[in-house]
Amino acid sequence: MENQLNYYKISRAEWKEFYKEHIVPLTKGELARIMSLNDRISQADVSEIYMPLVHLIGLRWKIQQQKLKQQAEFLGKKKPQKVPLVIGIAGSVAVGKSTTARLLQTLLKEIYPHKKVQLITTDGFLYSTAELKRRHILSKKGFPESYDMDRLLRFMDDVKNNLPAKAPVYSHKIYDIVSGEYELVKDVDILIVEGINVLQLPSNQQLYVSDYFDFSIYVDAREELIKQWYLERFDMLLDLAAQDKSNYYYAYAIGDRQAAHAMAKDVWQKVNHPNLLEYILPTRNRADLVLTKGKNHLINELYLKKY
Numbered sequence: 001m002e003n004q005l006n007y008y009k010i011s012r013a014e015w016k017e018f019y020k021e022h023i024v025p026l027t028k029g030e031l032a033r034i035m036s037l038n039d040r041i042s043q044a045d046v047s048e049i050y051m052p053l054v055h056l057i058g059l060r061w062k063i064q065q066q067k068l069k070q071q072a073e074f075l076g077k078k079k080p081q082k083v084p085l086v087i088g089i090a091g092s093v094a095v096g097k098s099t100t101a102r103l104l105q106t107l108l109k110e111i112y113p114h115k116k117v118q119l120i121t122t123d124g125f126l127y128s129t130a131e132l133k134r135r136h137i138l139s140k141k142g143f144p145e146s147y148d149m150d151r152l153l154r155f156m157d158d159v160k161n162n163l164p165a166k167a168p169v170y171s172h173k174i175y176d177i178v179s180g181e182y183e184l185v186k187d188v189d190i191l192i193v194e195g196i197n198v199l200q201l202p203s204n205q206q207l208y209v210s211d212y213f214d215f216s217i218y219v220d221a222r223e224e225l226i227k228q229w230y231l232e233r234f235d236m237l238l239d240l241a242a243q244d245k246s247n248y249y250y251a252y253a254i255g256d257r258q259a260a261h262a263m264a265k266d267v268w269q270k271v272n273h274p275n276l277l278e279y280i281l282p283t284r285n286r287a288d289l290v291l292t293k294g295k296n297h298l299i300n301e302l303y304l305k306k307y
């Protein structure tokens with residue numbers, strides 16, 4: 001990310017100092033528990049990157065609560081309405097959004113044990129394979145037109161109004177929406193919404209999904225690295241698929257690996273690369289915080305929006 005006037009560029013060394021004075025550090029036991037739930041994240045990232053981040057989110061939460069209280073007073077209401085705090089996480093396919101989101105959820109649950117913290121991905125709002133075929137956009141999966149944005153906005157509206165809301169579910173294993181399966185979001189205090197499109201502007205709507213966010217994060221890395229992570233994940237998916245005939249990737253998994261790798265590289269070049277350049281990267285400067293990852297997924301730089 002270039003130096004941008006509206007962001008503070010913060011090195012890892014600076015960022016890790018931000019929380020020390022403010023939060024009780026995690027005990028060894030807590031850290032061990034968090035690591036056991038998120039074995040792919042480095043312990044150093046948890047303490048040095050994510051703990052200050054949770055602290056910052058806590059501060060934003062306080063501001064949101066104050067705002068709701070003031071508004072209730074202004075409207076002459078006895079008490080403020082409950083409005084869940086919503087955190088959005090954007091970035092390329094395979095950059096590590098779900099991994100970041102799961103870790104944030106674990107940490108927030110640890111720090112606010114009496115609060116309900118839920119996580120959903122916008123993958124569930126993709127049209128089903130049948131519908132993508134009907135619209136002749138099967139090769140555009142992940143592009144703005146492949147999502148039911150109206151439905152996602154209605155979902156966000158329900159969440160913010162503290163109404164029970166159902167998020168449909170997508171499975172990488174069947175490469176499709178799981179028919180009839182939902183994630184129920186109800187009485188939630190904090191909702192994390194993760195997906196490539198969460199900072200995009202729907203083409204036929206007046207609202208951004210991000211209008212519902214109290215804090216947004218863009219996970220960033222050089223495309224070369226992201227592509228490598230995509231191909232590594234593809235290999236892991238193939239290993240899993242080899243034991244499961246119902247898996248979408250089964251045929252690739254038991255076939256020639258080199259041909260499968262060539263296919264995955266082709267999908268990156270034809271689908272995920274143009275999607276990143278045309279539709280995902282341009283949303284980066286809407287995020288409140290940009291996390292920049294280097295080799296081995298380590299976060300080496302952060303950009304915090306100034307205003």
Ligand SMILES: Nc1ncnc2c1ncn2[C@@H]1O[C@H](COP(=O)(O)OP(=O)(O)OP(=O)(O)O)[C@@H](O)[C@H]1O
Nearest residue numbers: 040041042092093094095096097098099229233297
């Ligand atoms: N901090 C990390 N340390 C090690 N591996 C990671 C880390 N973050 C992500 N990965 C790995 O990188 C790959 C992509 O991560 P993940 O599935 O979280 O990406 P994503 O952005 O949610 O992808 P998609 O948009 O396709 O759902 C996975 O194999 C994951 O295990």
Ligand SMILES: CC(C)(CO)[C@@H](O)C(=O)NCCC(=O)O
Nearest residue numbers: 093123141142143196267271272
């Ligand atoms: C489900 C999405 C769109 C986003 O997570 C992505 O993982 C995807 O499937 N993209 C389509 C091309 C591909 O198979 O990678």
